[in-house]
Amino acid sequence: MSLTVIQKDDLNTFIRNLIQDYRVVEPVEKNGHFAFAEITDPAEIRLAYTTTILPPKKYLLPPREVLFTFNRSDGGEVNSIQPERPTVMFGVHTCDLHAIQLLDSVFATGYPDPNYLNRRRNTLIVSVECLSPCDENSFCKSMGTLTADEGFDLHLIDLGDAYTVDSGTEAGEALLTRYAKVQPASQGTMRRLNRVLSEKWPKFPYRLDFDVSDLPSLLSLSMKSPLWNELGERCLACAACTNVCPTCFCFDVQDEVELDLQHGRRIRVWDSCQLDEFATVAGGHNFRKSKALRQRHRFMRKGKYILEAHNHLGCVGCGRCARACLVDITPVSVFNELNRQQEAGSVP
Amino acid sequence: MTDMMLREHPTIIETMNVGSQVFLPDKARIVSVRKMTALEKLFTIELPQGKSLGHRPGQFVEISCLGIGEAPISISSSPSRSNGVFEICVRKVGDLTTALHRLGPGDRIGVRGPFGRGFPIEKFRGKDMLFAPGGLGLAPLRSLINQVLDERALFGRVIILYGARNPDELLFKDELQAWAEREDLELHLTVDRGDENWKGHIGVITTLFKDISINPRNTVAVTCGPPVMYRFVLMEMLGKGLSEGNIYLSLERRMKCGVGKCGHCQINHIYTCQSGPVFSYREIKGLEEAL
Numbered sequence: 346m347s348l349t350v351i352q353k354d355d356l357n358t359f360i361r362n363l364i365q366d367y368r369v370v371e372p373v374e375k376n377g378h379f380a381f382a383e384i385t386d387p388a389e390i391r392l393a394y395t396t397t398i399l400p401p402k403k404y405l406l407p408p409r410e411v412l413f414t415f416n417r418s419d420g421g422e423v424n425s426i427q428p429e430r431p432t433v434m435f436g437v438h439t440c441d442l443h444a445i446q447l448l449d450s451v452f453a454t455g456y457p458d459p460n461y462l463n464r465r466r467n468t469l470i471v472s473v474e475c476l477s478p479c480d481e482n483s484f485c486k487s488m489g490t491l492t493a494d495e496g497f498d499l500h501l502i503d504l505g506d507a508y509t510v511d512s513g514t515e516a517g518e519a520l521l522t523r524y525a526k527v528q529p530a531s532q533g534t535m536r537r538l539n540r541v542l543s544e545k546w547p548k549f550p551y552r553l554d555f556d557v558s559d560l561p562s563l564l565s566l567s568m569k570s571p572l573w574n575e576l577g578e579r580c581l582a583c584a585a586c587t588n589v590c591p592t593c594f595c596f597d598v599q600d601e602v603e604l605d606l607q608h609g610r611r612i613r614v615w616d617s618c619q620l621d622e623f624a625t626v627a628g629g630h631n632f633r634k635s636k637a638l639r640q641r642h643r644f645m646r647k648g649k650y651i652l653e654a655h656n657h658l659g660c661v662g663c664g665r666c667a668r669a670c671l672v673d674i675t676p677v678s679v680f681n682e683l684n685r686q687q688e689a690g691s692v693p
Numbered sequence: 694m695t696d697m698m699l700r701e702h703p704t705i706i707e708t709m710n711v712g713s714q715v716f717l718p719d720k721a722r723i724v725s726v727r728k729m730t731a732l733e734k735l736f737t738i739e740l741p742q743g744k745s746l747g748h749r750p751g752q753f754v755e756i757s758c759l760g761i762g763e764a765p766i767s768i769s770s771s772p773s774r775s776n777g778v779f780e781i782c783v784r785k786v787g788d789l790t791t792a793l794h795r796l797g798p799g800d801r802i803g804v805r806g807p808f809g810r811g812f813p814i815e816k817f818r819g820k821d822m823l824f825a826p827g828g829l830g831l832a833p834l835r836s837l838i839n840q841v842l843d844e845r846a847l848f849g850r851v852i853i854l855y856g857a858r859n860p861d862e863l864l865f866k867d868e869l870q871a872w873a874e875r876e877d878l879e880l881h882l883t884v885d886r887g888d889e890n891w892k893g894h895i896g897v898i899t900t901l902f903k904d905i906s907i908n909p910r911n912t913v914a915v916t917c918g919p920p921v922m923y924r925f926v927l928m929e930m931l932g933k934g935l936s937e938g939n940i941y942l943s944l945e946r947r948m949k950c951g952v953g954k955c956g957h958c959q960i961n962h963i964y965t966c967q968s969g970p971v972f973s974y975r976e977i978k979g980l981e982e983a984l
Contacts, residue, residue, distance in 0.1 A: 415760075456953060456954075458715065459715065459716075594956070595956030596956075598949045599762060600760050611716070611763075616956070618956060623957060625947065626945050626946065627786045630920050630945075632920075632946065632960070642959070642961075650962035
């Protein structure tokens with residue numbers, strides 16, 4: 346679609362206008378870190394942020410959500426899927442954009458998930474191009490998520506005193522028409538844009554020692570790698586990695602009752618394959634008992650299983666799990682070590 | 694603003710039936726409860742408004758007791774005998790099943806489903822059938838066994854090898870009696886430990902295999918039981934010359950959603966609730982986490 350330009354002063358006006366009609370969620374500074382939060386004043390936004398603690402996934406698949414409420418005395422359930430407030434996610438990095446495209450596929454495939462899709466349908470995404478790496482843990486360039494051609498309604502690229510605005514959808518286009526003051530992109534703007542983009546790429550290092558297209562086959566060959574046992578010995582099974590992951594979507598379903606023991610709700614909460622009881626059945630048998638097998642499952646999902654099922658990699662290189670891990674288990678070191686073992690021929 | 698909400702979405706979202714309420718259970722009613730053993734009860738369940746479950750043998754339902762939770766339970770009755778109701782045979786082993794065991798006729802429960810891939814019964818027609826359930830594994834296989842018996846003329850021999858830990862734990866004793874009396878069915882029972890009244894075979898289920906001879910080229914074998922049992926039963930079946938593709942198993946997992954999302958039932962890359970719970974041995978042989 347079309348490319349336009351918005352001056353930085355006009356961006357604040359754009360956001361202020363959006364707040365009138367939408368819940369606008371954006372990265373804000375919080376105790377020295379960044380987090381997506383609803384904003385009421387454009388002054389709160391930090392578009393040049395590094396990474397957020399939790400990905401914006403939390404607005405599409407909340408850590409805890411009510412599936413329905415019930416009254417046990419009449420045995421009747423009440424559907425509780427309310428139309429969500431229309432939301433604009435502002436300032437989404439392209440890694441998270443790729444993750445949302447995966448989640449869209451997961452929750453739309455097979456049995457459509459009404460809760461997720463209802464929120465997704467009411468969410469517009471304004472993404473922003475990253476011009477320098479978040480930190481030494483991000484490996485988006487290796488994962489092919491350093492930029493995005495689709496998945497956004499609007500996409501911003503910082504040119505210094507202005508942003509270019511790329512409309513990815515008609516809804517994005519309409520958002521500009523209604524709420525923003527933009528100019529057409531001039532020849533000069535295009536030259537500046539090209540310069541910004543070409544200066545950006547060298548700033549991002551490749552962190553994987555091999556091409557990401559080899560990752561699924563590398564993992565296939567690594568089922569019996571001794572690395573999994575090493576990881577299992579280090580892993581604390583705290584589930585921090587899966588809690589901060591933009592592509593993790595596993596959940597538990599639980600019932601809660603009020604003190605009157607009549608009224609209650611069925612909730613869905615984030616769950617983690619790293620927790621001991623995740624694959625345990627009622628009789629007590631645990632089908633993934635060791636932490637080694639659970640770590641292997643996690644990395645197999647990220648680099649292979651999810652790709653095969655949804656044609657999107659299950660890891661977008663954001664580096665959040667690496668930052669969150671207390672024992673320094675990182676995807677980059679795991680994938681590179683598996684590659685080293687394969688090249689050395691040391692895997693059975 | 695409303696026009697803004699009718700947004701253009703990626704195609705995949707456009708085609709979605711967002712209105713479907715996959716997590717909302719049907720309000721079903723318990724018609725009757727039959728105590729089978731110290732731990733197992735058989736529940737007959739009726740869906741609202743004369744709705745039929747429309748299941749295949751081998752599929753499962755998610756059963757709810759509001760306030761307690763939900764659990765996946767295999768369907769024990771055959772579609773051929775549905776008559777507007779279905780049956781589940783439930784062992785009291787967790788929170789949900791303990792709550793269920795407290796309920797009686799007329800009580801309401803929630804039902805979602807049926808879910809999963811059942812037995813490909815069309816492929817079984819014309820074949821000899823060898824069933825080898827262990828313990829509670831008879832519950833899901835009974836659905837298929839009764840379907841086969843109701844279409845008896847379409848199948849060759851029907852052999853059932855059923856093992857339980859002791860005589861008290863044998864399920865569906867009246868049906869076992871009826872099966873034993875049929876001339877078109879070969880029933881072999883065994884218990885790990887007998888008691889003063891037990892006159893039958895003693896030993897684990899694998900000890901029954903040496904007494905039977907089968908035509909491996911025209912036989913489909915089906916097994917279900919505790920995880921520990923599969924390796925030994927599979928060994929016996931392969932030892933009889935059965936091909937890997939003609940051996941079927943039903944696998945247990947803790948499906949929290951039943952719709953291929955929650956992740957709890959994953960075996961390597963497979964979601965058991967979608968690709969299973971019924972698999973041929975050939976399909977799962979390479980999956981390290983299957984058994």
